[in-house]
Amino acid sequence: LGSSPVCAFATALATTRAGVAGRIGTRSLTSRAAAAFGIRSVGSHTNSVRHGITTNNHFTASHSSRRGMATDSSASSNNSAEFVTLAQPAPGSPFHYAFPVHSLAAAKDFYGSVLGCAEGRASEKWQDYSLHGHQIVCHWVGNDYRCVDYFNPVDGDEVPVPHVGLALTEEQFHELAQRVRDAGVSFIIEPHLRFKGQPGEQWTMFFKDPSGNNLEFKAMTTIENLFAKYNVVD
Numbered sequence: 001l002g003s004s005p006v007c008a009f010a011t012a013l014a015t016t017r018a019g020v021a022g023r024i025g026t027r028s029l030t031s032r033a034a035a036a037f038g039i040r041s042v043g044s045h046t047n048s049v050r051h052g053i054t055t056n057n058h059f060t061a062s063h064s065s066r067r068g069m070a071t072d073s074s075a076s077s078n079n080s081a082e083f084v085t086l087a088q089p090a091p092g093s094p095f096h097y098a099f100p101v102h103s104l105a106a107a108k109d110f111y112g113s114v115l116g117c118a119e120g121r122a123s124e125k126w127q128d129y130s131l132h133g134h135q136i137v138c139h140w141v142g143n144d145y146r147c148v149d150y151f152n153p154v155d156g157d158e159v160p161v162p163h164v165g166l167a168l169t170e171e172q173f174h175e176l177a178q179r180v181r182d183a184g185v186s187f188i189i190e191p192h193l194r195f196k197g198q199p200g201e202q203w204t205m206f207f208k209d210p211s212g213n214n215l216e217f218k219a220m221t222t223i224e225n226l227f228a229k230y231n232v233v234d
Contacts, residue, residue: 090133173219
């Protein structure tokens with residue numbers, strides 16, 4: 001009986017159950033121990049948040065939160081890259097906007113120094129920036145490029161189009177307006193309040209980047225009315 005196929009099957013089944021129980025016990029213990037040290041284990045990923053360091057067994061990355069800066073290194077069998085992360089994405093769905101410039105150096109001084117946008121990826125022909133967590137990309141298209149303007153009346157102003165920008169808080173709006181003034185940048189439309197007393201009442205200002213691209217920054221006095229639907233009489 002000890003050498004029968006039935007006995008062999010029973011022995012194998014007992015061994016399998018013991019192995020499974022051991023793995024379950026180990027996993028449970030590992031999870032409890034990991035939780036005690038701030039380590040999260042999910043499937044084949046292990047992330048450690050101790051001292052701001054993130055590790056993953058598909059890759060290894062180190063994030064330093066010192067002065068709000070994250071540093072990462074990633075390696076694979078084919079390449080290795082080291083990088084720093086100077087800004088975090090805006091909550092929700094950050095927009096991506098790419099536009100032409102005549103000089104990456106002039107764009108860097110304007111978007112980086114004047115507007116205070118953190119830099120992202122770059123090549124010899126383009127540069128990423130974070131505009132309040134949204135991705136804008138300057139693409140060099142030639143030294144002769146300048147934006148061609150069209151104009152449309154809005155509440156008594158001749159508004160240049162195309163233009164792009166952000167809806168800020170009122171505090172952010174006035175801080176940016178002062179920053180632009182201090183840098184000696186000329187306003188196309190001075191900071192002022194438009195649509196006074198209407199649901200769409202807002203602060204607005206327009207100015208250009210060095211390549212002539214138009215920027216508008218605004219601040220709704222009631223942010224919930226950003227998409228208020230009604231007919232505006234110019």
